[in-house]
Structure formats: structure tokens, C-alpha cells
Amino acid sequence: MTDFLSPNYLLTPSTLDTLADAITKLSPLAPQVNADGLCRLQPLSEGVLSSQALSSFVPLKKVFLPPREKLWSFQSGQFSALKQPEPFAVVGVPLCDLQALWYLDQVFADDLPYQNRRARALVVGMPCEQDKECRCDRQLMPLAGDLFLDQEHAWALSPAGEALLRACGAGETTNKPLPWPTASAGTRPMLTEEQYRSAADAAIWAEAAKGCLSCGACSVVCPTCYCFDMLDESATDGSVTRNRSWDNCFFAEHAKVAGGHDFRSGRANRLRFRMEHKFFGFGALHGQNSCVGCGRCRTVCPVDIDLDQIATRLSGEELA
Amino acid sequence: MKDALQPVAAVLHNIVPMATDNHIFSFLPEQPMALAPGQFVEITLPGVGSFPVSACDQVRDGLITACIRRAGRVTEALYQLEMGDVIGLRGPFGKGFPLELFKDQDALLIAGGLGMAPLRGLLQALLDDPHRKARIIVLYGSREPEALLFREELVELSKEAQIEVRFSVDFAETLPSLDDRVVCKIGLVNELLTDLNFAPRQTVAAVCGPPALYHCILEELALIGIPAAKIFATLERRMRCGVGECCHCVAAGRYICKDGPVFSLEQLRTMTEAI
Numbered sequence: 001m002t003d004f005l006s007p008n009y010l011l012t013p014s015t016l017d018t019l020a021d022a023i024t025k026l027s028p029l030a031p032q033v034n035a036d037g038l039c040r041l042q043p044l045s046e047g048v049l050s051s052q053a054l055s056s057f058v059p060l061k062k063v064f065l066p067p068r069e070k071l072w073s074f075q076s077g078q079f080s081a082l083k084q085p086e087p088f089a090v091v092g093v094p095l096c097d098l099q100a101l102w103y104l105d106q107v108f109a110d111d112l113p114y115q116n117r118r119a120r121a122l123v124v125g126m127p128c129e130q131d132k133e134c135r136c137d138r139q140l141m142p143l144a145g146d147l148f149l150d151q152e153h154a155w156a157l158s159p160a161g162e163a164l165l166r167a168c169g170a171g172e173t174t175n176k177p178l179p180w181p182t183a184s185a186g187t188r189p190m191l192t193e194e195q196y197r198s199a200a201d202a203a204i205w206a207e208a209a210k211g212c213l214s215c216g217a218c219s220v221v222c223p224t225c226y227c228f229d230m231l232d233e234s235a236t237d238g239s240v241t242r243n244r245s246w247d248n249c250f251f252a253e254h255a256k257v258a259g260g261h262d263f264r265s266g267r268a269n270r271l272r273f274r275m276e277h278k279f280f281g282f283g284a285l286h287g288q289n290s291c292v293g294c295g296r297c298r299t300v301c302p303v304d305i306d307l308d309q310i311a312t313r314l315s316g317e318e319l320a
Numbered sequence: 321m322k323d324a325l326q327p328v329a330a331v332l333h334n335i336v337p338m339a340t341d342n343h344i345f346s347f348l349p350e351q352p353m354a355l356a357p358g359q360f361v362e363i364t365l366p367g368v369g370s371f372p373v374s375a376c377d378q379v380r381d382g383l384i385t386a387c388i389r390r391a392g393r394v395t396e397a398l399y400q401l402e403m404g405d406v407i408g409l410r411g412p413f414g415k416g417f418p419l420e421l422f423k424d425q426d427a428l429l430i431a432g433g434l435g436m437a438p439l440r441g442l443l444q445a446l447l448d449d450p451h452r453k454a455r456i457i458v459l460y461g462s463r464e465p466e467a468l469l470f471r472e473e474l475v476e477l478s479k480e481a482q483i484e485v486r487f488s489v490d491f492a493e494t495l496p497s498l499d500d501r502v503v504c505k506i507g508l509v510n511e512l513l514t515d516l517n518f519a520p521r522q523t524v525a526a527v528c529g530p531p532a533l534y535h536c537i538l539e540e541l542a543l544i545g546i547p548a549a550k551i552f553a554t555l556e557r558r559m560r561c562g563v564g565e566c567c568h569c570v571a572a573g574r575y576i577c578k579d580g581p582v583f584s585l586e587q588l589r590t591m592t593e594a595i
């Protein structure tokens with residue numbers, strides 16, 4: 001879908017330096033591997049230009065939809081408004097996370113806290129190397145973000161990104177395609193909604209869900225999982241804060257209503273629901289597959305549940 | 321951009337006890353709020369939580385009125401509040417009943433249990449239309465006679481020949497003595513349909529009740545001859561955000577809070593597993 005992006009620029013060394021300075025001023029976050037071996041998005045310690053795209057354990061979504069964020073507070077009968085975030089940058093974002101960002105941008109198009117952060121963030125993608133767990137697909141959906149940097153090449157992904165490049169003195173444009181990793185799109189299973197639905201009662205679901213611990217780790221690390229709950233916190237001074245925190249469709253309370261009726265009871269139903277969301281989308285995004293193929297869920301699952309494998313079985317294809 | 325997750329402060333204006341654990345609460349929001357029949361608001365009790373609720377009346381003098389059952393943690397806390405206390409309201413959310421379809425058509429309202437609360441909101445909207453001449457038929461089933469909500473009011477309206485009412489109760493030693501015009505039977509609410517004299521082709525139906533009610537009655541209404549596009553049901557789901565983001569309410573790939581909660585049978589037939 002996004003092979004070429006125009007304009008894309010060939011940058012001179014001095015333009016690159018100016019750009020790196022501009023980004024550094026925005027206290028950038030970047031994926032970095034820590035001593036414990038885990039890759040986290042954290043304040044960048046080295047220069048912008050020496051960073052590289054890595055798949056962080058917890059994906060980019062945490063920057064725009066924090067695991068826990070304050071929505072409002074209440075004191076003496078008054079609800080307070082939101083505080084505006086400071087401008088910031090994220091660099092070293094892999095292409096799959098830029099796709100996931102596009103998806104979240106659609107979901108949260110009318111969400112003020114999310115959009116406040118998006119409007120103040122500069123998101124910079126960089127090329128990555130394909131990991132053995134990755135199955136990214138450039139055709140899946142468009143990219144969001146502001147810039148993409150590959151050594152002396154730069155792509156403007158947004159008007160803000162383009163303005164920044166021009167302000168830094170970028171001039172000469174080229175026709176270089178984005179450096180997607182050699183994607184394994186051919187090996188992604190194709191599951192139609194009919195196949196998904198016709199398998200409504202299939203033993204496949206029960207079997208796949210049998211080992212599931214309902215731990216929710218797969219949704220935590222998924223760059224396009226976004227469901228949330230809202231919980232209150234009372235302080236000793238009588239003030240109340242409402243927080244929005246990540247929720248998880250694997251949790252037993254997710255679809256339960258007063259009186260105890262559960263609209264999605266049992267693990268098999270919940271696994272089906274997660275798969276439905278990933279492969280077919282909800283609401284206005286119905287029809288949009290949102291599994292960007294990052295492989296995080298597969299890697300993190302303690303019992304090796306793999307949505308692609310389930311899809312392969314449901315679609316009646318042989319396992320690759 | 322409006323922050324849909326930010327409540328508007330509202331004062332608890334009045335509490336009218338009706339049946340046990342089913343009181344009518346009215347709230348006066350700081351800024352005027354619209355709320356059509358079938359739509360809902362999220363009521364926030366700071367420090368406790370929030371829950372969705374439909375109105376049981378038209379917005380009158382700026383007041384948002386709902387019949388709220390003491391059903392759990394947050395509603396329990398609401399029952400502890402006093403008049404003058406401040407709560408928060410978010411909304412209005414969702415798509416309500418298509419009032420324009422009810423014009424010049426007979427209205428058949430079918431409620432089970434607490435389902436009468438939102439339908440009473442629709443009923444008030446129909447009664448408020450000064451040009452309305454068509455029939456309004458209310459079929460209302462409840463566990464026991466004491467649990468029938470708005471019972472006196474419905475009987476009164478029936479006496480005035482503004483509406484026609486039939487009650488059913490699951491259990492009762494003796495049936496309450498109601499007005500002659502009011503039918504009351506022991507049994508399930510769909511049994512009230514069997515000898516009902518009405519013109520299905522010129523009727524619009526609205527159904528609200530527990531999930532079990534929807535399994536049979538919606539298709540039954542279609543069988544009798546009401547077009548599927550004129551049979552409406554309002555779906556209950558766990559709802560947190562109200563704006564199609566949090567995913568709790570999703571059924572058949574749709575955000576029930578945003579696309580619904582009111583759907584026609586024509587829509588529901590395409591929504592696998594929604595009812």
C-alpha cells in the first residue's frame with residue numbers, strides 16, 4: 001500500500017545534523033534493549049541517528065494510550081479538565097508499529113486525551129530487520145507517523161514531518177521505496193468471516209482455548225489491542241481521580257452485566273472474540289485486519305497460542 | 321473536540337420511590353442535555369464508578385429522569401445519596417427509537433421486568449405528540465404484581481383511554497384488582513399476544529427486556545405480520561465508554577453503544593449471536 005511516499009528526500013550531512021538536533025530537543029523515547037534482555041521504549045540515551053527500529057516488548061500504543069492515565073479529577077462538586085501534554089518525540093519505530101498507529105488513530109479519532117498526545121508527538125520510523133517471529137505485510141493498511149529515516153533518506157509521513165524536513169533544509173527529492181523487510185506476506189493465513197463464523201461450534205476453538213490461562217499477556221503486547229476500563233481512585237483530601245486503564249477481553253468481567261449474565265462466557269468464546277477483533281475489526285473498521293504480524297503475542301504466550309495457526313486450521317489450509 | 325469521557329456535573333434533584341429497589345431519580349445537569357427515548361447516559365458517582373441508564377421520561381425543565389434498579393455496587397451507592405448531592409453525567413449516547421416511524425402507526429410496546437423503564441420514556445414521547453391518533457398498546461410482563469413498574473400510571477392512562485394495557489405476571493396467588501379495561505394474566509409476556517386484536521401491517525413494535533425475552537418474541541412479532549424493519553429491540557450490554565472505543569459492549573462486530581442500543585429485527589437478523 002505504501003511503497004512510495006512522496007515527497008521523500010535525500011539529506012545532506014548538515015541537514016541530518018540539524019534534524020537530529022531538532023528531534024533531540026523533543027526528549028525522544030526510543031526502543032532500547034536493557035540488561036535484562038527486554039526491549040523497552042525509554043528515553044533515548046545515545047544520538048538520534050545511531051538509533052534503530054526495534055520491536056519493543058510493550059508496543060508504541062503505550063505512549064498514546066498509557067496503561068493508566070488520568071482522565072479527570074473531582075473536588076468540591078467540580079469536575080476538572082485535562083492537562084495538555086508537553087511536546088515529545090518517539091524514534092526508532094518499526095513499520096508494523098506505524099501501521100498499528102494508523103489503526104489506533106482511526107479508533108481514537110474522536111478521543112480527546114489520545115488526540116492531544118498525537119498532536120504533540122513527533123513519531124519517527126526507522127528500518128528494521130525481520131525477526132523470525134515477524135510476518136508483516138505492507139499491503140495490510142496505511143502508515144501513520146511523521147517521518148521515516150533511513151540513513152541519508154527521509155520520508156515525510158505527515159504534513160508536520162514534511163514541515164520539519166523543510167525547516168531543516170531538506171531539498172532534493174528522490175523516488176526511493178520505503179525499506180520494508182522482505183515480508184513473508186505469502187505465509188499469512190487467509191481467513192474469511194464465513195469460515196470464522198461457520199466454525200462457530202467447532203472443536204477447534206475449545207481445543208485452542210483449552211490451555212489458555214486467560215492471563216491477557218497477548219493483548220497487553222499487541223500494538224492494536226486497545227480496550228480499556230475506567231476506575232476511580234479517592235485521595236485522603238476528598239478528591240477523586242478517574243483513571244483509564246488497559247483492559248482485556250480475556251478477563252471474565254469483560255462482558256458481564258449486573259445480575260451476572262455474561263455475554264461472552266468461557267475461554268473459547270473469549271479467544272474467538274479476540275480473533276474476531278484482530279481479523280475482522282469492529283464498527284467503522286469492520287473489514288480491516290488489524291494484526292500487523294509483529295509476532296509479539298506468539299512470543300509472549302506461555303502456552304504457545306498462535307492466532308495464525310488457529311486461522312490456518314479454521315480455513316482448512318494445511319499448516320505451513 | 322469534545323471530551324466524551326468528561327462528565328458534566330449534575331445535582332440529584334429528586335427521588336421518587338416506586339417499587340422495592342426501583343426508584344425514580346431525576347438529575348439537573350449544569351449544562352442542558354438532550355436525551356431521546358432509547359438513548360442512554362453514563363451516570364458517574366465520583367469515587368465509586370459509573371453505569372449506563374436510559375431515561376424513563378422526556379427531558380422536562382432540564383431534568384434527566386431515570387428509573388434505576390438497585391442492582392450492584394454503583395447503583396447501591398446511588399441509593400445512599402441525598403437530594404442536592406452532585407454526580408456526573410456523560411452523554412447522550414447511542415441511537416434511540418426512530419420516533420418518526422411511529423407517526424400514524426399503532427405502537428406496540430412490549431416490556432419484560434425493568435425493560436419498562438426505557439419504554440416508559442418512549443411512551444411519554446408518544447403521549448407528548450398532540451397530533452397522535454393511532455393506538456398505543458402496552459404489554460408488560462413481570463415476575464410478580466408488586467414488581468410491575470409504573471403500574472398505577474399505566475392503569476390510569478388506560479382508564480383515560482390513552483393507551484391499552486395488558487399485564488402478565490409469572491407468579492401470583494391472587495391477581496391485583498385493576499381497572500376492567502386492564503387485562504392481567506398469569507404467564508409470560510408473549511402469551512399476551514395470542515388474543516390481541518391489532519393490525520400488524522400498520523404497527524411499529526418496541527421491545528425491551530432481559531435477553532431471554534428476545535429469543536422468541538421478535539420473530540413471533542414478524543410471524544404475526546409486523547415488518548421486520550418496524551420491530552425494534554434495545555440491547556443490554558456492559559458499557560463503559562459509550563462511544564465505541566472500549567470494546568466491552570461489542571456484539572456481532574458492532575459497538576452496541578454507538579450503533580445501538582436500539583436495533584430493528586431486520587438489523588438483528590444480520591447480527592450473528594447478538595440475541
Ligand SMILES: Cc1cc2nc3c(=O)[nH]c(=O)nc-3n(C[C@H](O)[C@H](O)[C@H](O)COP(=O)(O)OP(=O)(O)OC[C@H]3O[C@@H](n4cnc5c(N)ncnc54)[C@H](O)[C@@H]3O)c2cc1C
Nearest residue numbers: 257258371372373374388389392393394395437557558559
Ligand atoms: C443502554 C442501557 C440502558 C440501561 N437502562 C437502565 C435503566 O433504565 N434502569 C436500570 O436500572 N438499569 C439500566 N441499565 C442497566 C444498568 O446499567 C446496570 O444495572 C448497572 O450498570 C449496574 O451497575 P452496578 O455497579 O450497580 O452493578 P454491578 O453488577 O456491581 O456492576 C459492576 C460493574 O459492571 C458494570 N455493569 C454492570 N452491569 C452493566 C450493564 N448492564 N451495562 C453496563 N455496565 C454494567 C457497571 O458499570 C459496574 O462498573 C441499562 C443498561 C444499558 C446498557
Ligand code: SF4
Nearest residue numbers: 222291292294295297
Ligand atoms: S502478531 Fe499478535 S501482537 Fe502482533 S498485531 Fe498480530 S495479534 Fe497483535
Ligand code: SF4
Nearest residue numbers: 219225226227249277
Ligand atoms: S477486545 Fe480483545 S482483541 Fe480487541 S482490543 Fe480488547 S483485548 Fe484486544
Ligand code: FES
Nearest residue numbers: 562565566567577
Ligand atoms: S461502551 Fe465502550 S465501546 Fe461500547
